[in-house]
Amino acid sequence: MRQGDRWAVLDRLPRAGHETAAAERQRLLRVHGRSVAWVPPLFLCAAIAVVDWNTTGEFRVISWIVLVPGIAAAICGVWGTAAFAVLSLLTYVLVDNAWPHQYQTGLPDFILVALGGILATLACAVRVRGDRRMLHMRDIAETTRRTVLRPLPPGWGDLDHAAVYLAADSEARVGGDFYDIQPGPRGTRVVLGDVQGKGLGAVEAAAALLGTFREAAYHEPELATVADRLEVRMLRHVRYRKAVGRDDGERFATGVLVGFPESRDPDVDFVAVVNFGHEPPLVVAPDGVRRLPPGDGLPLGLGDLVDGPPLVLRVPLAPGETLLLVSDGVTEARDAQGAFYPLRKRVAEAVSADPGTAEPQRLVAFVRDGTLRHCGGRLADDTTVFAVRRPGPGPVTTRSAAGD
Template identity: 40%
Template sequence: MGTVAVVDVLAGAGAGFLPLISLGPAFAGLTGGVRRTAGIGVLALGLCLVLSVYNGQFADRRGNTAVIGVVGVSAAGLVATARRQRHEAELASVRSIAEVAQRVLLRPVPLTAGPLRVAVSYTSAVAEARIGGDLYEVAISPDGVRVIVGDVQGKGLDAVETAAVVLGAFREAAYDEAELVAVGERLERALGRHLSDEKFVTAVLAEFRPDGTVALLDFGHPPPLLVRADGSVEFAEPPEPAPPLGLRALGAFDAPGGAGAIDGLKPQPYGLTFTPGDQLLFYTDGVTEARDPENRFYPLAERAAMLKDPDPQHALDVIRRDLVAHVERPLRDDAAMLLLRHRDV
């Protein structure tokens, strides 16, 4: 407004710069509050009246047009500011609810669980979202530390609802069932009552036993990355592929033998040794399928050396930052990582 006033005085009344005073209250409504916008509107009106008197345009057509323009823009700015502030308050409320939902659905994992140190990283692909279709949980049961990491087909609220079903069933079954296979069966039954339209959930279950072994059960999920204490790296692949949760019943109709063939579609448990210094990184496909601008996948195994940091959470944060730097843009899919490191006790 000061610039417009100076230009108007220097250029003279005939240049017609006076109506541009209304730019002040127009821009004020973009960032300020109602009081600030109203104050700038009053200031603009006063400045417009002073300049119209100075230019000899007070009460004539040009002067009246400029005054009406300032009053109209100021009024519109006040309305826009009030609506913006109301929407900002609603958004803050929604964010608060989302944070509560995250604490209920994806509860903070324990920093230590038996002989394990635990770290987690979660990045949602949905802007402003705190949660999505990826899931994880660490449960300390009488049979050892049990873990689940999974990925729900699709995105949005439907995916969040399905993730809640899986996590609720796992939290109950992890304490009740003596065998890891029985935990998987409980998840399958829970999703059978919930899923429809050929939707599914990929997941990997793990049981860290006191004897230094790990039992794994893979439901069509990317295999965990095993990093040994000596730095060697390998993917803990299942011996036989198995369908994701929610697709076993569908597969029974296509497989030879009909419904009896469903037993052949069950995932087979497999194990590995897990000794002090070893690390097991669970992740979702949002990590390994993230692509850079040249369409190259994120090389997770090649980045395993980044996990040497003594603090597992810091090591996982380094991987996350490297992942974001690899894609050079917002992630297109949710990306969850859960790192478990064997420590001496």
């Protein structure tokens, strides 16, 4: 799969809070790709004129036509709103003059309709400018996110892999979730992490950590050294932000660092793991689900609170077993009663019913869909689901979760 295709596929995945109000409004006001935003104000204009024509002279409603450009200002463009302002004024003049003189509303209501049209057009111009700015900021957020999370080629690092990112239901759509795979002469290293906080500050921290990971994971022979490099990078980043006057407080990042051995020998059935205060990964296999030990590491950026580096654990992971890593958007997703999403239980049930669910692409799709169902599509935090597997005999494959 080409890199561009990969992102096109990911764009079709359901995302919590993906659309801004402007994008949602544009989508709802289109039928078969054509805008129908002009229909409501036109219908209202005609309805007011007809009702006024069929009422008695003592009860005139033609001045209500001032509502027409107001409705248009909320859903149409500037020129469309201006056109409805003119149409409303002309309709007012024609209908009002059709009545006998004693029943005409006269100059005061004419001024009201004219002034209402002018104000509606100005309000529409302000709204359109705000919508464009919001859409532009959304595009910047998506571009930034894709810059941080580089596309991973199929079979990268001799691993089957699948991943999906779900944006939280919030205005600050950019968060600090990050993940990557880096092959090197000492094996393949995998990382998933979550920087505390949101916004560009969190993205900058994630980008800094990923840059260090890609270099250290390739060059450093020991996983403990890679972990130490990440800790130092986080501390340097925080100090730099303070020096330039953009103090984020004591920003930190939780994460999991995994080292796969260089050998593809099926008898090599272990991985090295360093946990920086993150939710322990799950090992998912056709015969069941188990959780890796949590380790004793503190989040990145807080390592100076303890003596010595975090412990590197050597844990069993046979070829064909899938390692499932998630950010806290999954484990902290709540339903209407406030209950957290029971990730391990749901995955175990799915694998028991269908062992094929343990494949990375199907597993990611299952967790994605289950999380969204559990929280009703309203995620409290950006969410990343990442599954990797050292394949057994047979070709290495990578597919997107969108196909399930």
